[in-house]
Amino acid sequence: MKIRLMIGLAGLLLSSAPVLAQSDKNAASVTPTTLPGEENLSVQERAERDFLMPVRRKQAAAIKHVAEQEAAATQAATEMLARTPN
Numbered sequence: 087m088k089i090r091l092m093i094g095l096a097g098l099l100l101s102s103a104p105v106l107a108q109s110d111k112n113a114a115s116v117t118p119t120t121l122p123g124e125e126n127l128s129v130q131e132r133a134e135r136d137f138l139m140p141v142r143r144k145q146a147a148a149i150k151h152v153a154e155q156e157a158a159a160t161q162a163a164t165e166m167l168a169r170t171p172n
Contacts, residue, residue, distance in 0.1 A: 127135065136143050
């Protein structure tokens, strides 16, 4: 029974390694609007670019969603730590 438990724990640890490796990446560091020359675009030019390149709009939405999730998780963790008695 102990061998099964050890094998199960080893499997869980090995399967979580890629998740831990990916969590270190900073997803918000490369946003679709930080490319050179785009800071000078007018509103119309930006709208045209978004219309012609919908992938950028999807990437921006995905990055924003991830940032909101991380902020919510951080807030929840902070609240939980504040509630725990020392």
